[in-house]
Amino acid sequence: MIAQAVANPVRLDAVALRADFPMLRRTINGCPLVYLDNAATSQKPQVVIDRMQRFYTEEYSTVRRSIHLLSAEATRAYEETRRTAARLLNAPETRQIIFTKGTTEGINLVAHGYGRKFVREGDEIIISATEHHANLVPWQMLCEEKGARLRVIPVDDRGELILEAYEKLLNDRTKLVAVGHVSNALGTIHPVEEIIRLAHAQGIPVLVDGAQAAPHMPVDVQALDCDFYVFSGHKACGPTGVGVLYGKTEWLERMNPFLGGGDMIESVTFEKTTYAPLPHKFEAGTPPIAEVIGLGTALDYLCRVGLEAIAAYEQTLLEQATARLLAIPGVRILGTARRKAAIVSFVVDGIHPHDIGTLLDQEGIAIRAGHHCAQPVMTRYGVPATARASFAFYNLPSEVEALGAALEKAIAIFGG
Ligand SMILES: *Cc1c(COP(=O)(O)O)cnc(C)c1O
Numbered sequence: 001m002i003a004q005a006v007a008n009p010v011r012l013d014a015v016a017l018r019a020d021f022p023m024l025r026r027t028i029n030g031c032p033l034v035y036l037d038n039a040a041t042s043q044k045p046q047v048v049i050d051r052m053q054r055f056y057t058e059e060y061s062t063v064r065r066s067i068h069l070l071s072a073e074a075t076r077a078y079e080e081t082r083r084t085a086a087r088l089l090n091a092p093e094t095r096q097i098i099f100t101k102g103t104t105e106g107i108n109l110v111a112h113g114y115g116r117k118f119v120r121e122g123d124e125i126i127i128s129a130t131e132h133h134a135n136l137v138p139w140q141m142l143c144e145e146k147g148a149r150l151r152v153i154p155v156d157d158r159g160e161l162i163l164e165a166y167e168k169l170l171n172d173r174t175k176l177v178a179v180g181h182v183s184n185a186l187g188t189i190h191p192v193e194e195i196i197r198l199a200h201a202q203g204i205p206v207l208v209d210g211a212q213a214a215p216h217m218p219v220d221v222q223a224l225d226c227d228f229y230v231f232s233g234h235k236a237c238g239p240t241g242v243g244v245l246y247g248k249t250e251w252l253e254r255m256n257p258f259l260g261g262g263d264m265i266e267s268v269t270f271e272k273t274t275y276a277p278l279p280h281k282f283e284a285g286t287p288p289i290a291e292v293i294g295l296g297t298a299l300d301y302l303c304r305v306g307l308e309a310i311a312a313y314e315q316t317l318l319e320q321a322t323a324r325l326l327a328i329p330g331v332r333i334l335g336t337a338r339r340k341a342a343i344v345s346f347v348v349d350g351i352h353p354h355d356i357g358t359l360l361d362q363e364g365i366a367i368r369a370g371h372h373c374a375q376p377v378m379t380r381y382g383v384p385a386t387a388r389a390s391f392a393f394y395n396l397p398s399e400v401e402a403l404g405a406a407l408e409k410a411i412a413i414f415g416g
Pocket of ligand 1: 039040101102103104105132134135180182183184209211212232234
């Protein structure tokens with residue numbers, strides 16, 4: 001990755017881009033905000049805030065249902081986001097893009113629509129040991145209900161999935177593989193291409209949780225050949241309350257709807273309801289219209305900055321942060337995979353991660369401390385929690401340095 005970044009100079013001006021983000025002008029405890037909690041949620045550029053404000057003040061109406069001009073315009077703007085999302089993921093058709101509330105809902109939709117229909121007693125679902133609870137609990141619930149079995153791809157000390165073990169887990173009872181593209185707790189970029197290829201060799205569909213990937217690197221669902229791909233708008237510079245599910249048409253058409261209600265039907269009688277065609281079959285009720293429209297602006301913004309440039313620039317922050325933290329005695333980084341996104345999970349001898357978080361907050365540095373909704377990963381490494389710094393393209397090398405300096409100060413105070 002490094003060699004690549006050097007070969008293609010990083011064309012991204014983080015200082016200039018920061019001016020687009022009003023929140024980055026805030027001070028915290030008298031210090032300039034250093035926002036390093038991007039894996040939890042990202043900040044919003046002014047264009048996204050403005051777009052939603054304009055929708056509410058000048059264009060507000062519902063979508064799909066009414067024949068008046070405002071509704072037609074709102075529908076057009078809403079559907080434009082679908083095209084933008086399809087372009088972002090290189091989906092073949094826009095009807096393969098389903099708007100959800102976020103990654104969690106996208107996975108639950110597939111667990112319900114695919115799982116309840118195709119998984120039976122004795123069947124197996126494979127996930128990995130690094131999954132976010134959002135890509136674990138829905139499958140566990142499904143397995144409990146169906147008498148199916150959850151199998152887990154183990155992870156090695158570096159935080160890389162053990163593919164030989166994965167191959168042994170695949171069998172004719174396996175009904176689905178669900179893996180994260182990038183681990184939010186460790187930063188590992190999983191070899192999803194290989195995982196998908198091995199599953200498809202046995203006719204097994206694969207869902208990829210792209211919450212930490214889609215906002216940070218180019219994603220091509222056709223090249224990956226995944227069956228489902230999900231991500232959240234709020235981690236991609238967009239609003240909360242909206243996310244994207246991509247699915248292969250054949251699966252989406254065969255699956256049960258998730259929620260029943262208005263807009264997802266073709267005709268309703270008390271005897272029988274027939275469902276609307278894709279994508280409406282999976283979008284029951286009045287959707288989060290302003291949020292979907294704001295998401296379109298956010299995804300356009302990311303594409304303009306360029307996901308190649310974002311990935312390359314964030315790699316430089318990762319390299320810098322890794323070196324800076326490892327130079328501090330008593331600091332240990334969890335997750336040392338060869339391919340990593342810009343997420344650094346760490347522990348410090350003698351200081352609880354929550355205390356690290358609190359001390360850094362006093363310097364205006366926002367990180368996350370906890371189990372990162374991935375308790376089994378924490379168990380695997382024998383820690384209850386870690387501190388986690390996670391970067392975005394609007395972070396600066398000076399902020400990485402601020403993190404290192406504040407951490408040294410915290411350790412001095414605690415006598416770590
Ligand atoms: C944040 C995250 C989720 C959950 O996303 P929501 O927006 O809370 O639904 C799922 N998986 C991963 C890897 C995440 O980082």
